[in-house]
Every structure is written in structure tokens, then in C-alpha cells.
Amino acid sequence: MSRRRLVWTGLVAALIVAALLVWVWPPAHRWVFGPGAATNHVVVSGNIEAHQSVLSFTNVQAPITELPFDEGKAVTAGAVLARVDSRVYQQQLAIDEASLEAAARQVAVATSNLAASRSTVASDRLDFAEKQRDLQRNAGQLEAGAISRQTYDLSKTAAGQSGAVLARDEALVKVAANNIALAQANLKTAQAKVALDRVTLSFTTLRAPFSGVLAVRQAELGELAGPGVAIFTLDDLDHVWLRAYINEQDLGSIRLGEAASVTTDTYPGHVYHGRIGFIASQAEFTPKTVETHAERVTLVYRIRIDIDNPAHALLPGMPADASIALLPPEK
Template sequence: MVAVALVAWTGYHTWLARQPYTWAGTVEARDIAVGSRVGGRVKEVLVREGDRVEAGQPLVVLEAGDLNAQRLQAEGQLMQAQAALDKMQGHARPEDSGKAGAPPLTGSLAEQAARARAELTSAQAALEQAQLDVQRARALFQQEVKSRAELDTAESALRQARATRDARRAQLQELQQGTSADLRAQQGLVEAARGRLEAIDVALGELTIRAPLAARVESLDLRPGDLLPPNATAATLVEDDQLYVRIYVPETRLGKLRPGSEVPVRVDSFPGRTFTGVVENIASEGEYTPRNLQTPDERAWQVFATRIGLREDGQHQLRSGMAAYISVPR
């Protein structure tokens, strides 16, 4: 009996030493929480739980509320700001000059600057003429051809011409500086109005909640008339065509796996059948408290989270949440 027991113990441990390492994990899939940044009242629900959806497919439509009215206001403000900018730049069309409410063609800042420049040229010419008159009056006064009163009149005209020239120059400088600043300010108003209009267009686009990529609708509990807050989850999608298994490998067995190697995957739902998995990633940092502890002794182990991607044979038959087992030879 002792010999039989010894043989049985030896045979059992020999068999046990030849068994592959097995780690338990869970089939997982990436979840996508979709919603709207603006929120609103639900107008239509276009899909149901369990449906397959394609990238860009509408899922839920929200009511527009007053967004259309806001867009009309923003569009009108943009048109007003653009018209004022065109007026400053002198871009008014000749055919619009006779229309009611059309800005006059002579009201642009560019035309005002042109007129001020012409007036400065005229004042400069008048000043030069006044200087010549003073020179001649002085010469004639010295020759006693003209009187002192005539010389004083010529000098007074020279001072008046110089003052007029200085005033026209200051007016042109002020207008040129003001033109540049006013144009920049008006351009800023145009850009601000255009930004408000684009923001409203984005909000209108957010009224239709779409699938970001091909997936399956996992949960959708909305009905027409429900209120959806901004940034709230409207539906949860699952990328069930990219399933993977998450396992935790002890440090002492980490050498049995390497990224890119194939491993067999078994699940309880398909006994006697194995699916092909590929080691996609091994965590660079270990941890002591994995999510799925198998035995009390494992709490003392340092383990590394490992991601096992499933090949096509398991993508269509396995489901997220299933218990899975991965085995590797010793």
C-alpha cells in the first residue's frame, strides 16, 4: 500500500508538472458613451438596444428649441458688421447707392482720407503762394512801392495759410490713424459675429447624436419628450468586433508570454472549443491587487495586467463579460 501510494503521488506530481499554466480572465469590449454638448428635448429615437450601427449613423435627434432663431439673429449681426466694414473700406457697390437704406458712396473712411489729402495739398500750395507774396511785398516795401499796410496784409495772409496747412495736416494724420484703428475694430466685430454664427451651427449639429464608429447599442433608455442634459450620456455603444481578454500574470510566470504570441482561449459557453488569442500588451508596472483574485494566496503575488486580443473566430461568438481561460505550456 505504501508503494502504491508512493507511485500514485509521484505520478500525480509528474502529471501536474506537465500541465500548462492557466490564468482566468474576463472577455471585455471598449464602451463608448455618446451624448450631446447642448442637450435638449428628445425629438426622435432612431435605434434600439442591440442594434448594430455604422459610423456616423444618427441615433437620437433633439429638438432645436430657439437655436434657429438665434442663428437668424447671429446671421443678421454678421451682415450688419460686414456691411459697416465694407462701407469703411469703400466697397459699396454703385448699383446699391440708390436703394433705400444703402450707405452713401462718399461716406467711406478711405474717401474721407483722400479728400483730406487733397485739402492738405491745396493748403500747401496756398502757403507757398503766400510766401511768394510776402517776399514780393517786402521787396516792394523796401523800394517804397508798397505801403506798410500792404506788407502787413501779405504777412497776415501767410500766417493764415500756414495755420490752414497745419490744420489740414493734423486732420489727415488723425484721420489716417483713426482709419486704421476703426478698420481693425470693425474687422474684430465681423470676426466676433462670424464666431457666434459658427458656434450656433455647431450647436445645431449637436442636436443629432451620431455613432462615432461601427458598434452595437448596449443601452439606450430615452423616449421622445425626455429631457437630456448637456454632456449627459444618451447611449452606450460597445465595440463588440474588438473583443479582448484581460488576465493577470504572476511575475514568476511572465516569461511565458510575449507580445505577438498566440495563445488558446477557452470559455464555459463553448466547452471543448478553443479560440485564438494574441498577446497585445503586457503592463510595464506590476500590481498586487488585480481585479480577479483566484485564491487567497494570489493576494501576495505581484501580477502584471495582460491584454489578449481575440482573432476573428472569437469576435462574432463571444460576448463581453464572459469568463475566459488562457493556457500556456510549462
């Protein structure tokens, strides 16, 4: 074989290899020849996060008497997570319920007193009217000389006394009405105390505010629970998201609500479906603990990718990657 033929054979082989490289290497990631083309996807990395609530008792302080769940247990909204000794709060409720009953009886007594006072006033008015008629009749008879002056004076005194009794009993009616208002106010106060006692008594039972998984149990039976003393940490695994950061040059090519494909090293080959739920409006430095100066001064924007997690496979703190399609920048 001639030298020229060998050269041509080698050149053809090189062209074939180059063509194969161009064919198998996706142009969306890299070009072999010429300037690099922009990719049509961006991959961001971060950690899975979820809504976490640190649960504690409210407005009560007592030893823990019941802890039916351990860490890692799934609970539904309203499930009883813990109880404390409620005897003191039950006794306070009993005392205030007795006071409420007494206040209700006081209202009944005051109402009866008012009715009796009004009946007395009605009788007084009849008596006063009769005494007034007697006085007028005696006045005419006195002028006619039919009765003595003493008889007339006695009828006048009787009319005056009847009027005084009427005025007194009318004042007592007002007092009885005021007593009813006071008794009703005391009744409302007693009702409010009982309602507060029942609310406080309900605080002796700690319930799950939403369905989730108990991530941390921070108390044991017999410990003194109180406001601010953590009992459980509850994770809402139905609503998880990926916190990640995107470079400034890619910011204009993603949109709120855009779909994202999320993968983890824990479950290789499984793709979780997500959506961009938040894009920060302000840039920040690259959040790394160890980095070069060039990386440290790079500005990025925080994004949140909401992820469907029906099987609760994604857990808080789990590292994950998300692939997002880069869209044409908005004009």
C-alpha cells in the same frame, strides 16, 4: 492452473493496464508514476471585455426629438443615434450671422471712409501748397509796394487756415484707419461667434464615434437631454479581450504577443485566436469573492488577451478560458 501461474498472470495483466494508462493519459498533463511533470500549457479563466463608451450630448440641453435605434443594433461610425430640438440654437446662429453681416458692412464702410479721408487730405495738400505760393507771392509784392498790407494778411490767414484743415484731415485719416482695425476686430469676433454657434448646433445631433453595437439605450423620446445625461452605451465588438490572471510561477514562461487559444461555454468546440497584449508589472491578490485563506494570499498577475472577433460572437461579460503555451524562461 497452479497458484504461481495465477500470480504471474495477474501481474502481467496489471502491467498491461498500467501501460495503457500511461499511453492514453497525456504526459503534458499528468504522469501516473513518479513525481508530477510540469505541463507545457497553462489555462486561465476570465471574462470578455470590450471598449465601452457612454454617449451623451455635449454643451446642449433640449428635449430629444429623434432616437432611430434600439438596443442591440449594430451601427457604423458617424451614424446618427439621436437628435434634440435645435430651434433655439438655430435662432442663435441666425442672430449671430446677422451680426456678422453687419460687422462685414462696417468694415466696408470704414474702408470707404479711409479712402475718402485720404482723398480729402490729397486735396488739402494741393490747396495748402497753393495758399503757400500765394503767400510768398504777396510777400514779394508787399515789399515792392504793389499790394496793401491787408491783402498780404488775408493771404497769410488763408494759408494758415489751409494748413489747419490739412492737419485736421490727416488726423481724420488716422481715425479712419483705427476704425478699420476696430471693425476688423469686430468682424473676427462675429465670425468666431458664428463658428461657435455652428459647432454648438452640430452638438444637437449625437453620432456614433466608432462602429459597434448599442448595448444599452438609456433615454426615450421627449426626455430632456443635456451634458452628462447618458443616451446610449456603445460597445466596440471589433476589439475585445479576455481579462485573466496568471500565477507567479508561470509568469516567466509567457511572452507579450504570444498566441493563445480562447474557448467559451457559449460556443463549445469553437476556438478563437488571441494574443497576449498586456502583462501587469505588479502582482495582486487572487480576485475572488469567496475563497480560502490560502487562496486569498496567493499573488497573481493580470494579463490581457486580445481576441479576433470578426463575427461579434464574443460579448462583454461572457466567461471564457484561454490556453497559453509555457515557453522556456528567459535567461
